[in-house]
Amino acid sequence: MLDAIMTAPLRDGEARPGRNGEASFREQICWPFLLAAQNPDGGWGYRPNQRSAVEPTSWTLLELASLSDLSPFEQAASRGIAWLLAAQLPDGSWPAYPNQREGCWTTALAGLALHMHGLAPGAVAKGFDWLCNVWPGEGSLWRRLQRRLFVSSSMVRQNHSLQGWSWTPGTSSWVEPTAYALILLHRLYPGALPRRVEKRRRLAEAMLYDRMCPGGGWNSGNPFVYGVAGEPLVGPTVWALLALQDHCERAENQESLDWLARTYEPTRGPASLVLAHMCLEAYGRRIEGLEPALRRLYAANGFLQSVSVTAWAAMALGPGCRWLRWRTTGASQS
Amino acid sequence: MSVSTGQLAPSFTRPPSRVAVRRAENYQADLPSLLFETLREFDLPVRGKTVLLKPNFVGPDPLGVINTHPAVVGAAKESLLRLGAKEVMVGDGPALERDTEAILETMRLRDHIGPLASSFVDLNLEDVRRVPLRTRASRLKELYLPEAVLRADLVVSLPKLKTHHWAGVTLSLKNMFGIVPGGCYGWPKNILHWSGITRSVLDINSTVRPDFAIVDGIMGMEGNGPIQGVPRPCGVLVLGNDPVAVDATCARIMGLVPERIEHLAQASYLLGHLRDEKIQQIGESIASVRTPFKVLPAFRRLRAAGEGRPWHSNCLA
Numbered sequence: 001m002l003d004a005i006m007t008a009p010l011r012d013g014e015a016r017p018g019r020n021g022e023a024s025f026r027e028q029i030c031w032p033f034l035l036a037a038q039n040p041d042g043g044w045g046y047r048p049n050q051r052s053a054v055e056p057t058s059w060t061l062l063e064l065a066s067l068s069d070l071s072p073f074e075q076a077a078s079r080g081i082a083w084l085l086a087a088q089l090p091d092g093s094w095p096a097y098p099n100q101r102e103g104c105w106t107t108a109l110a111g112l113a114l115h116m117h118g119l120a121p122g123a124v125a126k127g128f129d130w131l132c133n134v135w136p137g138e139g140s141l142w143r144r145l146q147r148r149l150f151v152s153s154s155m156v157r158q159n160h161s162l163q164g165w166s167w168t169p170g171t172s173s174w175v176e177p178t179a180y181a182l183i184l185l186h187r188l189y190p191g192a193l194p195r196r197v198e199k200r201r202r203l204a205e206a207m208l209y210d211r212m213c214p215g216g217g218w219n220s221g222n223p224f225v226y227g228v229a230g231e232p233l234v235g236p237t238v239w240a241l242l243a244l245q246d247h248c249e250r251a252e253n254q255e256s257l258d259w260l261a262r263t264y265e266p267t268r269g270p271a272s273l274v275l276a277h278m279c280l281e282a283y284g285r286r287i288e289g290l291e292p293a294l295r296r297l298y299a300a301n302g303f304l305q306s307v308s309v310t311a312w313a314a315m316a317l318g319p320g321c322r323w324l325r326w327r328t329t330g331a332s333q334s
Numbered sequence: 335m336s337v338s339t340g341q342l343a344p345s346f347t348r349p350p351s352r353v354a355v356r357r358a359e360n361y362q363a364d365l366p367s368l369l370f371e372t373l374r375e376f377d378l379p380v381r382g383k384t385v386l387l388k389p390n391f392v393g394p395d396p397l398g399v400i401n402t403h404p405a406v407v408g409a410a411k412e413s414l415l416r417l418g419a420k421e422v423m424v425g426d427g428p429a430l431e432r433d434t435e436a437i438l439e440t441m442r443l444r445d446h447i448g449p450l451a452s453s454f455v456d457l458n459l460e461d462v463r464r465v466p467l468r469t470r471a472s473r474l475k476e477l478y479l480p481e482a483v484l485r486a487d488l489v490v491s492l493p494k495l496k497t498h499h500w501a502g503v504t505l506s507l508k509n510m511f512g513i514v515p516g517g518c519y520g521w522p523k524n525i526l527h528w529s530g531i532t533r534s535v536l537d538i539n540s541t542v543r544p545d546f547a548i549v550d551g552i553m554g555m556e557g558n559g560p561i562q563g564v565p566r567p568c569g570v571l572v573l574g575n576d577p578v579a580v581d582a583t584c585a586r587i588m589g590l591v592p593e594r595i596e597h598l599a600q601a602s603y604l605l606g607h608l609r610d611e612k613i614q615q616i617g618e619s620i621a622s623v624r625t626p627f628k629v630l631p632a633f634r635r636l637r638a639a640g641e642g643r644p645w646h647s648n649c650l651a
Contacts, residue, residue, distance in 0.1 A: 008586070045461070046459035050460070096478075097462065097478075164522065167524055168519055170528070171520075174522075220522055225562070231393075233432075248372050268435075270435060272433045272434040297435075304435050304460070
């Protein structure tokens with residue numbers, strides 16, 4: 001397997017980072033793992049030998065989108081794409097697992113994966129349409145009334161009129177699903193946005209800034225509970241910053257980047273490490289020493305056999321994730 | 335499998351429950367011996383069985399004040415294996431932090447339970463199965479639940495003794511939120527909040543009722559728990575085969591009235607005993623270990639000395 005990978009041509013001037021003839025971590029560990037973890041049905045589970053699920057399949061396809069058009073990656077990608085298309089629900093959404101009846105947050109990831117392969121624009125458009133039509137539950141009349149009558153203002157301090165996207169239909173807006181949908185939106189519409197899409201973008205971006213933790217960074221979406229400031233987490237911070245990269249010069253972005261950079265060194269989990277690395281690099285902050293750090297973490301627990309983490313690690317070690325970067329100007333748009 | 339089949343029963347049909355309260359001043363104590371000796375008193379049917387330990391892992395916790403302490407998890411695993419369990423897995427699905435490995439590494443869990451790849455399951459990302467809920471307290475009707483939970487012969491809830499800013503307390507019943515997979519429902523599992531925390535706690539526990547509970551009360555948390563509260567040393571482990579009785583005992587130790595904690599009061603209708611006359615106490619008396627916990631103003635009514643009224647609205651359909 002490794003031989004086939006090592007001889008496969010790379011795209012866009014991609015260099016093999018291995019030194020002294022040694023295979024890089026990406027080639028030696030990530031790619032063989034991902035290829036071997038693919039299920040016979042074409043999808044990937046969260047771990048090898050688990051049932052195929054939309055999220056790990058989408059992350060793996062995003063890594064494969066950056067690789068050669070030749071086998072073995074092309075074969076794996078085409079089987080994965082076929083699986084993903086088959087998992088789409090009639091309303092255009094994607095569920096977490098194909099046997100489920102309702103779409104959810106994974107719709108943005110599946111759409112992104114297909115879009116970055118330049119395939120199935122109809123399926124992607126249908127998925128995005130579903131995302132545009134599904135609103136989180138906090139905006140409903142009943143919910144607003146409930147908040148007004150029963151909820152103490154000291155419990156959470158946030159602007160509920162600013163809506164993004166929820167994890168599952170009809171529940172509240174949260175940082176990560178909002179960021180995923182915004183990233184897809186930016187990839188689909190590099191230029192002017194249709195009016196209804198523009199409205200969702202504006203609301204979602206404002207919601208993300210509203211949910212930022214004091215001092216920078218994001219947690220899942222509660223910056224204050226009972227007057228106490230929430231602690232940021234790496235994952236939500238990364239996705240929010242990537243979704244908001246059009247506003248890279250804003251003080252909130254820079255403050256959050258500073259928090260992320262401070263957090264990077266002591267990070268103990270491979271997922272946090274590679275996500276932070278991808279984000280800092282997307283913002284032009286070069287961080288050295290990712291590969292040795294990943295080797296150390298891999299030696300400890302083998303990434304707990306996580307397909308998603310392995311795909312992220314491969315992306316972070318690669319020459320750049322096209323899907324993560326669309327920023328063309330450093331100017332902030334308020 | 336651990337999907338409940340016969341445990342839903344009104345209190346008056348249930349035999350009294352047994353709850354053990356053991357002193358352990360710190361995590362350097364001989365917890366394996368303490369737990370082994372106590373578990374032996376319960377005659378747990380673990381021989382040849384697959385056991386899932388469900389701790390409460392919330393986030394990176396270098397000071398050991400938020401998560402179930404790894405020494406307690408390790409001691410529980412060791413004790414159950416000594417009692418003849420065929421396999422003891424540790425599994426949780428943290429509600430907010432997606433980087434589960436970061437949580438486990440910060441706690442140094444593998445120093446206590448062995449290699450993580452073979453002894454820990456991330457319940458957020460396990461294969462799932464659709465399970466109809468056995469009660470209709472919430473509107474959920476069904477949930478996708480991890481196969482690792484459904485396959486286990488016994489599920490042991492292993493929470494930390496903490497106050498909770500939405501539910502009042504988080505103990506062995508609330509801890510079962512962690513079996514609901516983030517891979518399906520997100521981080522946090524917001525659908526449970528929308529369905530009502532109390533009602534969701536009831537539906538989850540009626541469907542997968544923990545067979546046993548071990549509460550880590552050596553170092554608890556008071557005030558704005560479960561994450562941002564203040565560490566509260568309490569020096570106890572509380573164990574029992576009735577999670578409602580265990581939680582009620584913990585509440586009494588915390589200086590709270592269990593009848594005023596909504597999900598405990600509701601759970602007592604079908605899931606276990608709340609009244610102290612129905613709970614046989616083993617080990618320390620509650621009075622000897624009572625450690626009043628501070629609560630947020632919104633939960634003042636829960637305090638034993640307060641004037642609050644118990645919750646009585648019946649939401650079980």
